[in-house]
Amino acid sequence: MNNSPHVVIIGAGTLGMCSAIHLVEQGARVTVLDAQAIASGSSGRSVGVIGTQFTDPFQIEIRRHSMRHFRQWESLGLKINRIGYLRLARTDAQMTLFDQSVKLQADAGFRSKVYIGDELLELVPHMNPEGLAGGIFGPDDGFVDPYELCMILAERVRAAGGIVKQFCKVLGGKRVAGGYQLDTSAGQVSCDAVINAAGAWAPRVAAMFGQTLHVRPERHEAITIHLDQPLGYIMPMVMDLVNGEGTGLNFRHEKEGELIAEVHKVASLPPEDPDAYNEQCEEESKVSLAELLLERVPGLPGARLGRGWAGLYPMTADSRPFVGPINPSEPTLITAAGAGGYGIQLSPVIGQVAADWALHGGPVSAPETERLVPTAERNVAA
Numbered sequence: 001m002n003n004s005p006h007v008v009i010i011g012a013g014t015l016g017m018c019s020a021i022h023l024v025e026q027g028a029r030v031t032v033l034d035a036q037a038i039a040s041g042s043s044g045r046s047v048g049v050i051g052t053q054f055t056d057p058f059q060i061e062i063r064r065h066s067m068r069h070f071r072q073w074e075s076l077g078l079k080i081n082r083i084g085y086l087r088l089a090r091t092d093a094q095m096t097l098f099d100q101s102v103k104l105q106a107d108a109g110f111r112s113k114v115y116i117g118d119e120l121l122e123l124v125p126h127m128n129p130e131g132l133a134g135g136i137f138g139p140d141d142g143f144v145d146p147y148e149l150c151m152i153l154a155e156r157v158r159a160a161g162g163i164v165k166q167f168c169k170v171l172g173g174k175r176v177a178g179g180y181q182l183d184t185s186a187g188q189v190s191c192d193a194v195i196n197a198a199g200a201w202a203p204r205v206a207a208m209f210g211q212t213l214h215v216r217p218e219r220h221e222a223i224t225i226h227l228d229q230p231l232g233y234i235m236p237m238v239m240d241l242v243n244g245e246g247t248g249l250n251f252r253h254e255k256e257g258e259l260i261a262e263v264h265k266v267a268s269l270p271p272e273d274p275d276a277y278n279e280q281c282e283e284e285s286k287v288s289l290a291e292l293l294l295e296r297v298p299g300l301p302g303a304r305l306g307r308g309w310a311g312l313y314p315m316t317a318d319s320r321p322f323v324g325p326i327n328p329s330e331p332t333l334i335t336a337a338g339a340g341g342y343g344i345q346l347s348p349v350i351g352q353v354a355a356d357w358a359l360h361g362g363p364v365s366a367p368e369t370e371r372l373v374p375t376a377e378r379n380v381a382a
């Protein structure tokens, strides 16, 4: 007889798989169920950037946990492409925030440096610095392959005795004595606790348990840019957005002669149906992205647009993820969802905290993340 709690995680994206690894490492019995394949939702459509160039102390603090786990998982074979992350500023006020961020990041153990005006060309020789006050650069940030991340974690979870079941859709759930019984496309599963890590589908999963969850699926697009010749330097992740101000244009090195670009839309977008949205990049978006790119980095050798795609950001009203129970009187029905455009970089800390809730009834390893609980004040329509 095994007395360790059995936790079912609904969703095998980055949030679900990171929850699973933290649970098996603490001896829990884990079953991850996904209606489709591992990382087939938003996680497999992301551009995988991980970084700490933020100005809000809480955002830096939670990333301290995430980056520690990413570093640990390198020993499992995860490749972190440390191309660096450059966030651009247009105003002196933003530069002041960047100066403060350098100090906050240093306290958290991260390297970063402020670049003023034309100094940006030291990092990106093709940069047009017109209209820019400068930027903040973290040399240790970069990108991971979210599919690889999920697959590595799935292998580890299975090696520890956990189950990761693909093409097994959760159709319903009910409370039974001491836990839950789930109806799935492959039969019934009983467990002590449930983690709803269903990304853009998380509201539908919550509704199966009679709960209301406000996660708005927002459609975002990414495009590859092919170059005629190698740049001769590595293009770091460049982001033209500070606390909602800027064009949202971002681009980074993918491989020699290839970049990936995205426009992180600032205005909130209408919600999409996660089962029926346009997964292609629209022509209009390609044109506006090309214009922004030409303006900021003119002269990229033979730049031409390649493959584009769209995916969903699972958004919350305050743009912070939900981690914890919706109903305080039901602490074993846990939400881990709503990570918006940061669900790769935040997945390790979200998984850590979701596991805390399942096994310890609260965020014991990161008490400050009590702020991520989907309370009635936070769990509202955007």
Ligand SMILES: Cc1cc2nc3c(=O)[nH]c(=O)nc-3n(C[C@H](O)[C@H](O)[C@H](O)COP(=O)(O)OP(=O)(O)OC[C@H]3O[C@@H](n4cnc5c(N)ncnc54)[C@H](O)[C@@H]3O)c2cc1C
Pocket (backbone or CB within 6 Å): 010, 011, 012, 013, 014, 015, 016, 033, 034, 035, 036, 037, 038, 039, 040, 041, 042, 043, 044, 045, 046, 047, 048, 049, 050, 168, 169, 170, 171, 197, 198, 199, 200, 201, 202, 205, 220, 221, 222, 262, 310, 311, 312, 313, 314, 336, 337, 338, 339, 340, 341, 342, 343, 344, 345, 346
């Ligand atoms: C274009 C784009 C670029 C992005 N770039 C970045 C980036 O650079 N950095 C970053 O940090 N984030 C980025 N993101 C955001 C990131 O991809 C998401 O926040 C993250 O992937 C969300 O992960 P998740 O595990 O919550 O959801 P998902 O990956 O969508 O996983 C949810 C899973 O639940 C499953 N599921 C749903 N319903 C059921 C059910 N009833 N039964 C069983 N399974 C079910 C689904 O099949 C799915 O696999 C980007 C997103 C997009 C679209």
